[in-house]
Structures are given as C-alpha cells and as structure tokens.
Amino acid sequence: MRVGLAYDLKEDVNLEISSPQDALEEYDSSETVELIETALKSAGHSVVRLGGGAEFLSNILRERVDLVFNIAEGRGNYVSREAQVPSVLEMLDIPYSGSSPQCLAICLDKPLSKKLAIATGVPTPQWCLIDNLEQLSEVSWNGLAFPAIIKPACEGSSKGIRVSSVVSGPAEAAETISQLLKCYRQPMMVEEFIPGDEVTVGIIGNAPPTVLGMMRILPRNRADCFVYSLEIKRDYLNLVSYECPARLEEEVLARIATASLKAFTALGCRDFARLDFRVSPEGIPYFLEINPLPGLGTHSDLVIMALKLGWRYEELIDAVLRAAVKRHAQHVPIR
Ligand SMILES: Nc1ncnc2c1ncn2[C@@H]1O[C@H](COP(=O)(O)OP(=O)(O)OP(=O)(O)O)[C@@H](O)[C@H]1O
Ligand SMILES: [Mg+2]
Known part of the structure; x- marks a missing residue:
C-alpha cells in the first residue's frame, strides 16, 4: 500500500x-x-x-x-x-487509521467523555467545572471532596497537570484555578482525587476491540498523592517504574478490562486507544480519561506497554494499520 x-x-x-x-x-x-x-x-x-x-x-x-x-x-x-x-x-x-472526528473531539473534552462513561456504567471521580474567574468567585465548595485535583478540561499529555495540582481545600483550589484559567484559557475541572494504583490500558482492534494490556505506573519515590504529572512524564526513566502485566487481583483486573472496553465502545473509538484509571483502595477502577490518539513515541505509555508484553514496535504499528484496513474493507459506515 x-x-x-x-x-x-x-x-x-x-x-x-x-x-x-x-x-x-x-x-x-x-x-x-x-x-x-x-x-x-x-x-x-x-x-x-x-x-x-x-x-x-x-x-x-x-x-x-x-x-x-x-x-x-x-x-x-x-x-x-x-x-x-x-x-x-x-x-x-x-x-x-484511528478514530473519527466526532470521537476525537468528544474525548479531548474530559467532562463530556466522563458523562458518557457514567451513562454506560463506568465509574469516574466526581467533579465540577469552573469556566471563568467570575464563576470561581461564586462557587460553593460544599459537597466537593478534598483532596482534589485541578485539571484543564480539554488537554492531554499532562498539560497543565503538575505535582502541585492536588489541592487540600477551597483556598488552595481557588488560587490554583485562578492561575490556570489565565494560563490555559479554558474551563478547569476540580476533580475528587482518587488515591491508589494508577493503571493505563491499551486497546486494539474493532468488532470486537481487545485489551492489549494493563500497566501499573508506580512512583519510585513514595508520595502521599502520586500524580503522573508533567514533571514525571518528562523524567519518567528516573521517577516511575512500569509494571506490565499489572500485578493486581484478578477481580480488579477484570473490572478494569470491562470498564475499558465499555468506554472504548461508548465513546466510538476505533483501531486503538489508551485509557487511564485510578483504582480506589476498595478495588473500584475510576475512569480518568481516554486517549483515542495515544502517543506512539518510544517514551509513550502504549509503546512501553507493548514492548513489555513482548511486542516489537513494528508489530504495534502494523496492528493499528491492519485494524484500520480491515475496518475499511468491511465498509463499517458509522463512527
Ligand atoms: N481524579 C484523579 N485522582 C487521582 N489522580 C488523578 C486524577 N486525575 C488525574 N490524576 C493524575 O494526573 C495524571 C494526568 O491526568 P489525565 O490523565 O487526566 O491527564 P492527561 O493530560 O489527559 O494525560 P495523558 O498524558 O495521558 O494524555 C493521571 O495520570 C493521574 O496520575
Ligand atoms: Mg492521562
């Protein structure tokens, strides 16, 4: 071709x-x-x-x-x-190759993709959205759980997410949000912080899509509130270790796999994607976000995962391409 x-x-x-x-x-x-x-x-x-x-x-x-x-x-x-x-x-x-314009636009919008995840029965941390400084001055913090994490509503690659994004109460939240609103010029999410394991999931193929792997991301230095933040992603070799397959209880892994496939399908993803979860101490996987256009560089989680599972890089690229070719050959008209 x-x-x-x-x-x-x-x-x-x-x-x-x-x-x-x-x-x-x-x-x-x-x-x-x-x-x-x-x-x-x-x-x-x-x-x-x-x-x-x-x-x-x-x-x-x-x-x-x-x-x-x-x-x-x-x-x-x-x-x-x-x-x-x-x-x-x-x-x-x-x-x-990859997902449709509709899917890509929805998935970059975290609040919207979380609403669709909830509609399909996939748990996601509670959140509220703050559009601008005026709304920030009027927000009622009652009912919001702390610690919380402040995140730009429509970004990826940990843009706007630092170790300092976890806030312990309303005053700290307001200060962080006000700085980020000015810098990122988009609504900010205040999301309940889920302590516990960080797991990222690779999905590949269509009709049916399958789980390529589940990888646990472990901080090398103990942290009360670990965040896979920009600082960490830029220095990942020193600051985290990757465990794939993730050594979690079978039941928890099954829940993560089921939630991943449900979210992939509900959000209309195609060919491949990567989803991020935090697993609560009770073993409930909380959906954070889905990446229908995950990075394919050597430092990218999907590539690290595939290599750890014994794939060669060429095989991963070929699998994505083959999924796209097969889908087109079958003339799947929607999505
Ligand atoms: N509600 C939460 N509870 C605990 N940790 C969280 C929460 N939301 C985000 N994080 C931490 O922040 C990291 C980045 O968040 P998220 O995955 O939403 O951002 P992103 O920029 O879209 O990531 P990617 O680089 O995968 O595109 C997560 O991997 C996780 O470590
Ligand atoms: Mg992420």
Whole structure:
C-alpha cells in the first residue's frame, strides 16, 4: 500500500507569546515519525510524509495514497483540534487509521467523555467545572471532596497537570484555578482525587476491540498523592517504574478490562486507544480519561506497554494499520 503519514512536529507549530510553557507537549518529534515510517516500510508499504497544518492540506491534495496513518494532533487551542486531519480525509473520502472526528473531539473534552462513561456504567471521580474567574468567585465548595485535583478540561499529555495540582481545600483550589484559567484559557475541572494504583490500558482492534494490556505506573519515590504529572512524564526513566502485566487481583483486573472496553465502545473509538484509571483502595477502577490518539513515541505509555508484553514496535504499528484496513474493507459506515 501507499501509506500517507499525517503528523504535527513540535518544530512546525507556531506558538503565541502567551502560550503556556507546555504548549508543545502533545506534538511529535521527528524520531517518532521516522520510527513509524520505518515500521510501515518494514511491513512492505511505501510511505509518503504528509506533515500537518497547511502543509498537510497541500500534500494530501497532490499525493495519491491508499490510506493515511494519522498521528496528527491538530493545530490551535481548539477542543476539536484532533478532528482536523480526519475531517479533511473524510471530505476527500480517503481512508485513515484511528478514530473519527466526532470521537476525537468528544474525548479531548474530559467532562463530556466522563458523562458518557457514567451513562454506560463506568465509574469516574466526581467533579465540577469552573469556566471563568467570575464563576470561581461564586462557587460553593460544599459537597466537593478534598483532596482534589485541578485539571484543564480539554488537554492531554499532562498539560497543565503538575505535582502541585492536588489541592487540600477551597483556598488552595481557588488560587490554583485562578492561575490556570489565565494560563490555559479554558474551563478547569476540580476533580475528587482518587488515591491508589494508577493503571493505563491499551486497546486494539474493532468488532470486537481487545485489551492489549494493563500497566501499573508506580512512583519510585513514595508520595502521599502520586500524580503522573508533567514533571514525571518528562523524567519518567528516573521517577516511575512500569509494571506490565499489572500485578493486581484478578477481580480488579477484570473490572478494569470491562470498564475499558465499555468506554472504548461508548465513546466510538476505533483501531486503538489508551485509557487511564485510578483504582480506589476498595478495588473500584475510576475512569480518568481516554486517549483515542495515544502517543506512539518510544517514551509513550502504549509503546512501553507493548514492548513489555513482548511486542516489537513494528508489530504495534502494523496492528493499528491492519485494524484500520480491515475496518475499511468491511465498509463499517458509522463512527
Ligand atoms: N481524579 C484523579 N485522582 C487521582 N489522580 C488523578 C486524577 N486525575 C488525574 N490524576 C493524575 O494526573 C495524571 C494526568 O491526568 P489525565 O490523565 O487526566 O491527564 P492527561 O493530560 O489527559 O494525560 P495523558 O498524558 O495521558 O494524555 C493521571 O495520570 C493521574 O496520575
Ligand atoms: Mg492521562
């Protein structure tokens, strides 16, 4: 096949002076693009680099490709940015890997995806949303559980999430929210902090999707309120260890797997995704969020998980591509 590769490199994205210092966190490096290209070539495909943004638009109109392998995060501070490339591909009727524009837009919106998770019976921590400084001044803190974690409503890659994001009471919460509202220019979530194990789950395939693996993320230094924060993700080799398969009770693992597949299906995900959970001391997995466009760099959780399970990197890329090809061949019309 002639496969197009859509991606957004950190160095290709223009920042505004007011952008937060982690604004480029979700974008890819040229090493990741090279790895995917090599993997696709080793499976016998030819690869056309399409890039992202306006460059992607001119390339996709010029090049003939059978399918686009999409890892483009999209441009701008828009909640639907991950939907940009798939939307253009649907307009041009070109097959692509991964989820639909609708799914990608919903899943970047954490409050919305949590509501859909609840509707399908998947537990998620309680939260409230604060849109602006005016709302912050009027909020009633009664009924909100502390400690809580403050998170931007529509981000990924731990943008806006630091060790200091866990707050012990209303005064600390108000201070943190007010700083983050100014910096990230979007609503902030105040979410009940769930102590206990952090587990991330990889899903692959369609009809039916299957659990690739469940990986526990363990802090190397004891922490009362461990957060897999930006500081930790940037220095993951020193600060965390990864346990895959996760050594948890069978019953807990079964609950996590069931919740993952339910959320994957309810949110309309396709081909692959990664979900994050915290498991309460009572063994209840709480859904934090789902990533229908999970990172595929060597430092990314899905890749670490697959390698720990004995997959080769090329096999992971091939599995995603094959899921997309099979789905298109079966002409699954919706989602
Ligand atoms: N309610 C919570 N209780 C406990 N820890 C939490 C909670 N919400 C978030 N965290 C911690 O913060 C981390 C980042 O949160 P989350 O997964 O929502 O952010 P993200 O930026 O979308 O992550 P990703 O890098 O996976 O895209 C989690 O992995 C977890 O360690
Ligand atoms: Mg996460």
